[in-house]
Amino acid sequence: MTNRNGGEEHLAPVIPLFGAHTSKDAEPGEMPRRTGPEGVWRSALADDPITPAPFVPTLVGGMDQDEQTPAVNSDELSARASEMLVRKLRAKQLSVSEARTVLRSNDVDRDTIDQIIDEFLHRGYLDDRTLASLLVTAGVERKGQGRVALSRALSQRGIPRDIVDDALSELPDDDEERALEYARSKAPGMARLEPEAALRRLLGQLARRGYGGSSAMNAARTALREAGSGRSGGRSGVRFVESD
Incomplete structure (x- = not known):
């Protein structure tokens, strides 16, 4: 090979890779080849692939490197x-x-x-018993709830049935009085309603607080009658007259 100055340029000799024997006819700068048993020339780089060593995880501080978090005792x-x-x-x-x-x-x-x-x-x-007692007190004094509503509320909190029954047994048997007290607090706000509409609405409110049956009906009728008769001599507001 001739360089720019017209002199002959010499190439470094090619060293066979992986112990291969180069062909005598290989030209300078040509990839060395092997001659297989069948007499076919093959590139030395095509053989003897480098097999990676198997991955073995190493432990650092007693924890596998692949683990994200250390064990918690x-x-x-x-x-x-x-x-x-x-x-x-x-x-x-x-x-x-x-x-x-x-x-x-x-x-x-x-x-x-x-x-x-x-x-x-x-x-x-x-303490489920203390909690049950507190819930019953709050239900009666702040929400005006009856026994049915109280029982349902305590059960929804996961309190056992026997503890619920014990907590309710401490209440005096005056659901009718509590229903009437609650109805009296709501009846004045229904002054502009027709009597039957006011009765239905008040009964619904009583039912949601655990008052039903005759206790709720008597409380609603009494409260609405009192509210009607107490406004302007009975000339306005809800007037409910008991019927047979």
Whole structure:
């Protein structure tokens, strides 16, 4: 090969790869070839592929590199779950059933849940009887609820049936009086309604609070009659006259 200055340029000798024997006829700069048993020339790079070594994961600090998070021991998991439940209880008093639901929703195993619940019961953080009593008092005094509505509300909170019955047994048997008291608080707001419409609406409100049957009917009739007769000598507002 001749360079720009007209002199002969020499190429570096080609070294066979992977111990291959080059052909005697190979030109300078040509890829070295092997001669196989069948007498066919083949490129030396076509043979002896480099086989990668099998991947063996190495452990760093006792954890596989492929793992995303280190293992958490049971004591640490229990502590985290307990702290989370305490935060819930600071915002709202829970029944035992509700506390179990909270723990299950955070992927806490059954054994750990049982341990936490037992500990919270022992410390008085959970108490279904106290909760039932508070709910009954609030339902009666603030919402004017009757026994049916109270029973339904406590059951929805997961409080056992026997505790619900005990809490309701502490109430005096005066559903009729509480129904009348509630009806009296609502009747004045129905002054512009027709008597039958006012009665239907008031009965519906009483039913939603757990008052039904004759107790609700008597309370609604009495409250509407009082509200009608107490306005302008009975010349305006709801006037309800009892009929047979």
